[in-house]
Amino acid sequence: MKISARNHLKGTVKKIVPGVVNTEVTLEIAPGVEVVSIITKSSADQMRLSLGKEAYVVVKATDVMIGID
Amino acid sequence: MKISARNHLKGTVKKIVPGVVNTEVTLEIAPGVEVVSIITKSSADQMRLSLGKEAYVVVKATDVMIGID
Amino acid sequence: MKISARNHLKGTVKKIVPGVVNTEVTLEIAPGVEVVSIITKSSADQMRLSLGKEAYVVVKATDVMIGID
Protein backbone atom coordinates (compact mmCIF):
# COMPACT_ATOMS: atom_id res chain seq x y z
CA MET A 1 0.00 0.00 0.00
CA LYS A 2 1.19 3.55 -0.84
CA ILE A 3 0.35 5.87 2.05
CA SER A 4 -0.17 9.63 2.37
CA ALA A 5 2.29 10.03 5.28
CA ARG A 6 5.06 12.18 3.76
CA ASN A 7 8.03 10.59 5.47
CA HIS A 8 9.22 7.05 4.56
CA LEU A 9 12.79 6.49 5.79
CA LYS A 10 14.44 3.10 5.06
CA GLY A 11 16.34 1.52 7.97
CA THR A 12 17.26 -1.61 9.96
CA VAL A 13 15.75 -2.88 13.24
CA LYS A 14 18.33 -2.37 16.04
CA LYS A 15 16.32 -2.96 19.25
CA ILE A 16 12.88 -4.30 20.34
CA VAL A 17 11.33 -3.80 23.85
CA PRO A 18 7.91 -5.57 24.09
CA GLY A 19 5.24 -4.32 26.60
CA VAL A 20 1.67 -5.53 27.46
CA VAL A 21 -0.22 -3.37 24.92
CA ASN A 22 2.67 -1.53 23.18
CA THR A 23 6.15 -2.47 21.88
CA GLU A 24 9.15 -0.11 21.51
CA VAL A 25 11.18 -0.57 18.26
CA THR A 26 14.45 1.24 17.36
CA LEU A 27 15.52 1.58 13.71
CA GLU A 28 18.86 2.86 12.32
CA ILE A 29 18.09 4.99 9.23
CA ALA A 30 21.65 6.22 8.53
CA PRO A 31 25.04 5.48 10.14
CA GLY A 32 24.57 6.47 13.82
CA VAL A 33 21.09 7.96 13.23
CA GLU A 34 18.44 6.03 15.20
CA VAL A 35 14.65 6.53 15.46
CA VAL A 36 12.47 5.09 18.26
CA SER A 37 8.90 4.00 17.52
CA ILE A 38 6.13 2.72 19.80
CA ILE A 39 3.58 0.55 18.01
CA THR A 40 0.96 -1.91 19.29
CA LYS A 41 2.35 -5.29 20.38
CA SER A 42 0.04 -7.11 17.95
CA SER A 43 1.32 -5.02 15.00
CA ALA A 44 4.93 -5.82 15.96
CA ASP A 45 4.07 -9.55 16.17
CA GLN A 46 2.13 -9.53 12.86
CA MET A 47 5.03 -7.80 11.05
CA ARG A 48 7.46 -10.38 12.51
CA LEU A 49 9.91 -7.62 13.36
CA SER A 50 13.35 -8.97 14.35
CA LEU A 51 16.84 -7.55 14.85
CA GLY A 52 18.56 -6.77 11.52
CA LYS A 53 15.31 -6.79 9.54
CA GLU A 54 14.90 -4.04 6.87
CA ALA A 55 11.95 -1.69 7.67
CA TYR A 56 10.76 1.89 7.14
CA VAL A 57 10.17 4.69 9.62
CA VAL A 58 6.82 6.23 8.54
CA VAL A 59 5.78 9.63 9.99
CA LYS A 60 3.12 12.19 9.00
CA ALA A 61 4.47 15.68 8.31
CA THR A 62 2.09 17.16 10.89
CA ASP A 63 3.64 14.89 13.57
CA VAL A 64 7.17 16.20 12.93
CA MET A 65 8.21 19.18 15.07
CA ILE A 66 11.25 21.42 14.52
CA GLY A 67 13.72 22.37 17.29
CA ILE A 68 16.59 24.89 17.32
CA ASP A 69 19.34 25.46 19.90
CA MET B 1 14.27 23.13 27.11
CA LYS B 2 14.80 19.32 27.28
CA ILE B 3 11.67 17.57 25.97
CA SER B 4 10.16 14.10 26.48
CA ALA B 5 9.80 13.38 22.75
CA ARG B 6 12.21 10.47 22.18
CA ASN B 7 13.51 11.43 18.75
CA HIS B 8 15.80 14.48 18.25
CA LEU B 9 17.59 14.25 14.87
CA LYS B 10 20.05 17.04 13.94
CA GLY B 11 19.76 18.39 10.38
CA THR B 12 19.83 21.37 8.01
CA VAL B 13 16.85 23.29 6.51
CA LYS B 14 16.59 22.43 2.78
CA LYS B 15 13.19 23.84 1.76
CA ILE B 16 10.39 26.07 3.18
CA VAL B 17 6.80 26.31 1.74
CA PRO B 18 4.71 28.89 3.71
CA GLY B 19 0.84 28.58 3.81
CA VAL B 20 -1.89 30.71 5.49
CA VAL B 21 -1.99 28.85 8.84
CA ASN B 22 0.74 26.19 8.33
CA THR B 23 4.25 26.10 6.81
CA GLU B 24 5.99 23.05 5.27
CA VAL B 25 9.72 22.68 6.21
CA THR B 26 12.15 20.05 4.82
CA LEU B 27 15.29 19.08 6.78
CA GLU B 28 18.23 16.91 5.65
CA ILE B 29 19.27 14.72 8.62
CA ALA B 30 21.90 12.61 6.83
CA PRO B 31 23.33 12.67 3.28
CA GLY B 32 20.26 12.19 1.03
CA VAL B 33 17.90 11.53 3.98
CA GLU B 34 15.19 14.23 4.16
CA VAL B 35 12.29 14.70 6.60
CA VAL B 36 9.23 16.90 5.90
CA SER B 37 7.53 18.77 8.76
CA ILE B 38 4.38 20.89 8.85
CA ILE B 39 4.36 23.46 11.68
CA THR B 40 2.28 26.60 12.27
CA LYS B 41 3.34 29.62 10.21
CA SER B 42 3.85 31.70 13.35
CA SER B 43 6.22 29.09 14.83
CA ALA B 44 8.26 29.06 11.61
CA ASP B 45 8.44 32.88 11.66
CA GLN B 46 9.34 33.03 15.39
CA MET B 47 12.15 30.46 14.91
CA ARG B 48 13.48 32.52 11.93
CA LEU B 49 13.91 29.32 9.92
CA SER B 50 15.94 29.88 6.74
CA LEU B 51 17.68 27.70 4.12
CA GLY B 52 20.94 26.19 5.45
CA LYS B 53 20.05 26.80 9.12
CA GLU B 54 20.89 24.01 11.62
CA ALA B 55 17.75 22.55 13.26
CA TYR B 56 16.40 19.34 14.82
CA VAL B 57 13.60 17.01 13.71
CA VAL B 58 11.67 16.23 16.93
CA VAL B 59 9.12 13.36 16.92
CA LYS B 60 7.32 11.45 19.70
CA ALA B 61 7.87 7.67 19.62
CA THR B 62 4.09 7.10 19.51
CA ASP B 63 3.90 9.16 16.29
CA VAL B 64 6.45 6.97 14.48
CA MET B 65 4.97 4.06 12.51
CA ILE B 66 6.89 1.11 11.07
CA GLY B 67 6.48 -0.13 7.47
CA ILE B 68 7.82 -3.26 5.74
CA ASP B 69 7.82 -4.25 2.03
CA MET C 1 4.25 -1.37 1.99
CA LYS C 2 2.62 -3.06 5.05
CA ILE C 3 2.32 -0.55 7.89
CA SER C 4 2.06 -0.80 11.66
CA ALA C 5 -1.03 1.44 11.92
CA ARG C 6 -3.76 -0.94 13.16
CA ASN C 7 -6.69 0.43 11.20
CA HIS C 8 -6.95 -0.01 7.40
CA LEU C 9 -10.55 0.60 6.23
CA LYS C 10 -11.32 0.21 2.49
CA GLY C 11 -13.48 2.94 0.95
CA THR C 12 -14.19 5.26 -2.00
CA VAL C 13 -13.23 8.95 -2.44
CA LYS C 14 -16.43 11.08 -2.12
CA LYS C 15 -15.09 14.67 -1.82
CA ILE C 16 -11.79 16.59 -2.18
CA VAL C 17 -11.17 20.19 -0.86
CA PRO C 18 -7.62 21.37 -1.78
CA GLY C 19 -5.85 24.09 0.37
CA VAL C 20 -2.42 25.78 0.10
CA VAL C 21 -0.45 23.29 2.26
CA ASN C 22 -3.18 20.75 3.15
CA THR C 23 -6.05 19.01 1.30
CA GLU C 24 -9.28 17.66 2.86
CA VAL C 25 -10.42 14.23 1.51
CA THR C 26 -13.67 12.42 2.40
CA LEU C 27 -13.97 8.62 1.98
CA GLU C 28 -17.09 6.44 2.28
CA ILE C 29 -16.09 3.20 4.10
CA ALA C 30 -19.56 1.66 4.39
CA PRO C 31 -23.02 2.73 3.14
CA GLY C 32 -23.58 6.18 4.71
CA VAL C 33 -20.40 5.96 6.85
CA GLU C 34 -17.93 8.72 5.84
CA VAL C 35 -14.46 9.57 7.20
CA VAL C 36 -12.73 12.95 6.68
CA SER C 37 -8.93 13.11 6.31
CA ILE C 38 -6.56 16.06 6.02
CA ILE C 39 -3.29 15.20 4.23
CA THR C 40 -0.62 17.38 2.63
CA LYS C 41 -1.54 18.79 -0.79
CA SER C 42 1.54 17.21 -2.37
CA SER C 43 0.58 13.74 -1.05
CA ALA C 44 -2.94 14.14 -2.50
CA ASP C 45 -1.44 15.19 -5.88
CA GLN C 46 1.14 12.36 -5.88
CA MET C 47 -1.56 9.75 -5.12
CA ARG C 48 -3.72 11.19 -7.96
CA LEU C 49 -6.78 11.03 -5.70
CA SER C 50 -10.03 11.59 -7.63
CA LEU C 51 -13.76 11.16 -6.97
CA GLY C 52 -14.81 7.49 -7.06
CA LYS C 53 -11.25 6.17 -6.62
CA GLU C 54 -10.78 3.17 -4.25
CA ALA C 55 -8.60 4.07 -1.22
CA TYR C 56 -8.01 3.13 2.41
CA VAL C 57 -8.52 5.11 5.61
CA VAL C 58 -5.38 4.39 7.70
CA VAL C 59 -5.35 5.39 11.40
CA LYS C 60 -3.07 4.47 14.33
CA ALA C 61 -4.87 2.91 17.31
CA THR C 62 -3.45 5.60 19.63
CA ASP C 63 -5.10 8.30 17.46
CA VAL C 64 -8.59 6.79 17.85
CA MET C 65 -10.61 8.14 20.79
CA ILE C 66 -13.82 6.63 22.20
CA GLY C 67 -16.95 8.67 22.94
CA ILE C 68 -20.20 7.74 24.73
CA ASP C 69 -23.52 9.60 25.03
Next chain:
Amino acid sequence: MKISARNHLKGTVKKIVPGVVNTEVTLEIAPGVEVVSIITKSSADQMRLSLGKEAYVVVKATDVMIGID
Protein backbone atom coordinates in the same frame (compact mmCIF):
# COMPACT_ATOMS: atom_id res chain seq x y z
CA MET D 1 -19.82 17.93 24.89
CA LYS D 2 -19.62 18.71 21.11
CA ILE D 3 -16.03 18.34 19.93
CA SER D 4 -14.03 19.71 17.00
CA ALA D 5 -12.73 16.30 15.88
CA ARG D 6 -14.36 15.82 12.46
CA ASN D 7 -15.02 12.10 12.64
CA HIS D 8 -17.68 10.65 14.99
CA LEU D 9 -18.60 7.09 13.91
CA LYS D 10 -21.28 5.24 15.92
CA GLY D 11 -20.49 1.59 16.79
CA THR D 12 -20.58 -1.25 19.34
CA VAL D 13 -17.78 -2.48 21.66
CA LYS D 14 -16.55 -5.89 20.36
CA LYS D 15 -13.32 -6.49 22.35
CA ILE D 16 -11.39 -5.00 25.31
CA VAL D 17 -7.67 -5.77 26.15
CA PRO D 18 -6.60 -3.94 29.36
CA GLY D 19 -2.87 -3.07 29.97
CA VAL D 20 -1.01 -1.30 32.85
CA VAL D 21 -1.30 2.30 31.52
CA ASN D 22 -3.29 1.75 28.29
CA THR D 23 -6.31 -0.34 27.22
CA GLU D 24 -7.06 -1.61 23.68
CA VAL D 25 -10.76 -1.34 22.61
CA THR D 26 -12.28 -2.66 19.34
CA LEU D 27 -15.54 -1.19 17.99
CA GLU D 28 -17.68 -2.43 15.07
CA ILE D 29 -18.91 0.65 13.14
CA ALA D 30 -20.63 -1.18 10.26
CA PRO D 31 -21.23 -4.88 9.49
CA GLY D 32 -17.72 -6.40 9.41
CA VAL D 33 -15.97 -3.00 9.72
CA GLU D 34 -13.93 -2.83 12.95
CA VAL D 35 -11.79 -0.01 14.40
CA VAL D 36 -9.12 -0.51 17.11
CA SER D 37 -8.48 2.25 19.68
CA ILE D 38 -5.89 2.53 22.44
CA ILE D 39 -6.98 4.81 25.30
CA THR D 40 -5.72 5.21 28.87
CA LYS D 41 -6.85 2.48 31.28
CA SER D 42 -8.42 5.07 33.60
CA SER D 43 -10.53 6.51 30.74
CA ALA D 44 -11.76 3.01 29.84
CA ASP D 45 -12.66 2.35 33.50
CA GLN D 46 -14.37 5.76 33.94
CA MET D 47 -16.48 5.23 30.78
CA ARG D 48 -17.47 1.74 32.05
CA LEU D 49 -16.84 0.29 28.60
CA SER D 50 -18.20 -3.26 28.23
CA LEU D 51 -18.87 -5.72 25.39
CA GLY D 52 -22.00 -4.77 23.40
CA LYS D 53 -22.07 -1.20 24.70
CA GLU D 54 -22.89 1.57 22.14
CA ALA D 55 -19.96 4.01 21.65
CA TYR D 56 -18.41 6.35 19.08
CA VAL D 57 -15.05 6.20 17.30
CA VAL D 58 -13.77 9.81 17.43
CA VAL D 59 -10.78 10.78 15.22
CA LYS D 60 -9.32 14.15 14.16
CA ALA D 61 -9.11 14.66 10.39
CA THR D 62 -5.36 15.36 10.64
CA ASP D 63 -4.87 11.91 12.25
CA VAL D 64 -6.48 10.08 9.31
CA MET D 65 -4.07 8.99 6.56
CA ILE D 66 -5.04 7.78 3.07
CA GLY D 67 -3.62 4.62 1.47
CA ILE D 68 -3.91 3.27 -2.10
CA ASP D 69 -2.92 -0.12 -3.56
Next chain:
Amino acid sequence: MKISARNHLKGTVKKIVPGVVNTEVTLEIAPGVEVVSIITKSSADQMRLSLGKEAYVVVKATDVMIGID
Protein backbone atom coordinates in the same frame (compact mmCIF):
# COMPACT_ATOMS: atom_id res chain seq x y z
CA MET E 1 -20.72 13.21 24.30
CA LYS E 2 -18.24 12.05 26.98
CA ILE E 3 -14.87 11.38 25.36
CA SER E 4 -11.84 9.26 26.28
CA ALA E 5 -9.32 12.11 25.86
CA ARG E 6 -8.03 12.64 29.41
CA ASN E 7 -7.66 16.40 29.36
CA HIS E 8 -10.73 18.71 29.31
CA LEU E 9 -9.75 22.25 30.36
CA LYS E 10 -12.51 24.92 30.53
CA GLY E 11 -11.64 28.31 28.99
CA THR E 12 -12.75 31.31 26.91
CA VAL E 13 -12.08 32.03 23.20
CA LYS E 14 -9.51 34.88 22.96
CA LYS E 15 -8.46 34.85 19.27
CA ILE E 16 -9.52 33.22 15.95
CA VAL E 17 -7.33 33.11 12.73
CA PRO E 18 -9.23 31.40 9.85
CA GLY E 19 -7.28 29.68 6.98
CA VAL E 20 -8.41 27.82 3.80
CA VAL E 21 -8.61 24.30 5.34
CA ASN E 22 -7.65 25.00 8.98
CA THR E 23 -8.46 27.66 11.59
CA GLU E 24 -6.26 28.72 14.54
CA VAL E 25 -8.16 29.27 17.86
CA THR E 26 -6.67 30.60 21.13
CA LEU E 27 -8.36 29.85 24.48
CA GLU E 28 -7.55 31.31 27.92
CA ILE E 29 -7.86 28.46 30.48
CA ALA E 30 -6.62 30.37 33.56
CA PRO E 31 -5.60 34.03 34.14
CA GLY E 32 -2.74 34.59 31.65
CA VAL E 33 -2.59 30.91 30.60
CA GLU E 34 -3.44 30.54 26.89
CA VAL E 35 -3.63 27.43 24.68
CA VAL E 36 -3.51 27.52 20.84
CA SER E 37 -5.50 24.98 18.81
CA ILE E 38 -5.65 24.32 15.07
CA ILE E 39 -8.92 22.69 13.96
CA THR E 40 -10.57 22.35 10.55
CA LYS E 41 -12.30 25.51 9.30
CA SER E 42 -15.60 23.65 8.92
CA SER E 43 -15.49 22.50 12.58
CA ALA E 44 -14.84 26.07 13.74
CA ASP E 45 -17.78 27.30 11.61
CA GLN E 46 -20.10 24.48 12.80
CA MET E 47 -19.29 25.20 16.46
CA ARG E 48 -19.97 28.94 15.86
CA LEU E 49 -16.83 29.84 17.80
CA SER E 50 -16.64 33.57 18.61
CA LEU E 51 -14.56 35.80 20.89
CA GLY E 52 -15.59 35.48 24.55
CA LYS E 53 -17.41 32.16 24.04
CA GLU E 54 -16.93 29.47 26.73
CA ALA E 55 -15.19 26.34 25.34
CA TYR E 56 -12.95 23.46 26.40
CA VAL E 57 -9.40 22.55 25.40
CA VAL E 58 -9.49 18.77 24.80
CA VAL E 59 -6.17 16.87 24.46
CA LYS E 60 -5.26 13.15 24.59
CA ALA E 61 -2.68 12.23 27.25
CA THR E 62 -0.45 10.65 24.57
CA ASP E 63 -0.34 14.01 22.72
CA VAL E 64 0.98 15.88 25.77
CA MET E 65 4.79 16.07 26.03
CA ILE E 66 6.79 17.15 29.09
CA GLY E 67 9.64 19.70 28.96
CA ILE E 68 12.20 20.73 31.62
CA ASP E 69 14.71 23.60 31.66
Next chain:
Amino acid sequence: MKISARNHLKGTVKKIVPGVVNTEVTLEIAPGVEVVSIITKSSADQMRLSLGKEAYVVVKATDVMIGID
Protein backbone atom coordinates in the same frame (compact mmCIF):
# COMPACT_ATOMS: atom_id res chain seq x y z
CA MET F 1 16.18 23.61 22.67
CA LYS F 2 13.42 25.93 21.37
CA ILE F 3 10.66 23.83 19.77
CA SER F 4 7.97 24.53 17.18
CA ALA F 5 5.12 23.14 19.31
CA ARG F 6 2.97 26.21 20.02
CA ASN F 7 1.94 25.41 23.57
CA HIS F 8 4.47 25.55 26.45
CA LEU F 9 2.62 25.73 29.81
CA LYS F 10 4.73 25.95 33.01
CA GLY F 11 3.60 23.69 35.88
CA THR F 12 4.54 21.36 38.75
CA VAL F 13 4.59 17.51 38.79
CA LYS F 14 1.65 16.28 40.93
CA LYS F 15 1.49 12.54 40.17
CA ILE F 16 3.53 9.80 38.40
CA VAL F 17 2.18 6.32 37.38
CA PRO F 18 4.95 4.19 35.76
CA GLY F 19 4.05 1.37 33.28
CA VAL F 20 6.17 -1.17 31.29
CA VAL F 21 6.68 0.97 28.12
CA ASN F 22 4.83 4.19 29.09
CA THR F 23 4.54 6.40 32.21
CA GLU F 24 1.56 8.65 33.14
CA VAL F 25 2.55 12.10 34.54
CA THR F 26 0.14 14.75 35.92
CA LEU F 27 1.16 18.43 36.04
CA GLU F 28 -0.64 21.36 37.73
CA ILE F 29 -0.38 24.40 35.40
CA ALA F 30 -2.59 26.79 37.39
CA PRO F 31 -4.39 26.51 40.77
CA GLY F 32 -6.68 23.46 40.34
CA VAL F 33 -5.91 23.08 36.62
CA GLU F 34 -4.21 19.71 35.94
CA VAL F 35 -2.96 18.16 32.69
CA VAL F 36 -2.24 14.41 32.22
CA SER F 37 0.60 13.29 29.92
CA ILE F 38 1.69 9.80 28.82
CA ILE F 39 5.38 9.65 27.81
CA THR F 40 7.78 6.75 27.38
CA LYS F 41 9.13 5.30 30.63
CA SER F 42 12.72 5.92 29.53
CA SER F 43 12.00 9.62 28.88
CA ALA F 44 10.46 9.96 32.35
CA ASP F 45 13.52 8.25 33.89
CA GLN F 46 16.02 10.34 31.85
CA MET F 47 14.27 13.60 32.87
CA ARG F 48 14.36 12.49 36.54
CA LEU F 49 10.75 13.60 36.98
CA SER F 50 9.69 13.69 40.64
CA LEU F 51 6.77 15.09 42.67
CA GLY F 52 7.00 18.88 43.08
CA LYS F 53 9.48 19.31 40.21
CA GLU F 54 8.94 22.30 37.87
CA ALA F 55 8.18 21.21 34.26
CA TYR F 56 6.34 22.31 31.13
CA VAL F 57 3.32 20.82 29.35
CA VAL F 58 4.25 20.93 25.63
CA VAL F 59 1.51 20.33 23.01
CA LYS F 60 1.31 20.94 19.24
CA ALA F 61 -1.57 23.19 18.15
CA THR F 62 -2.82 20.47 15.77
CA ASP F 63 -3.15 18.06 18.73
CA VAL F 64 -5.44 20.43 20.66
CA MET F 65 -9.17 19.93 20.04
CA ILE F 66 -11.96 22.33 21.04
CA GLY F 67 -15.15 21.22 22.84
CA ILE F 68 -18.37 23.11 23.63
CA ASP F 69 -21.35 22.16 25.87
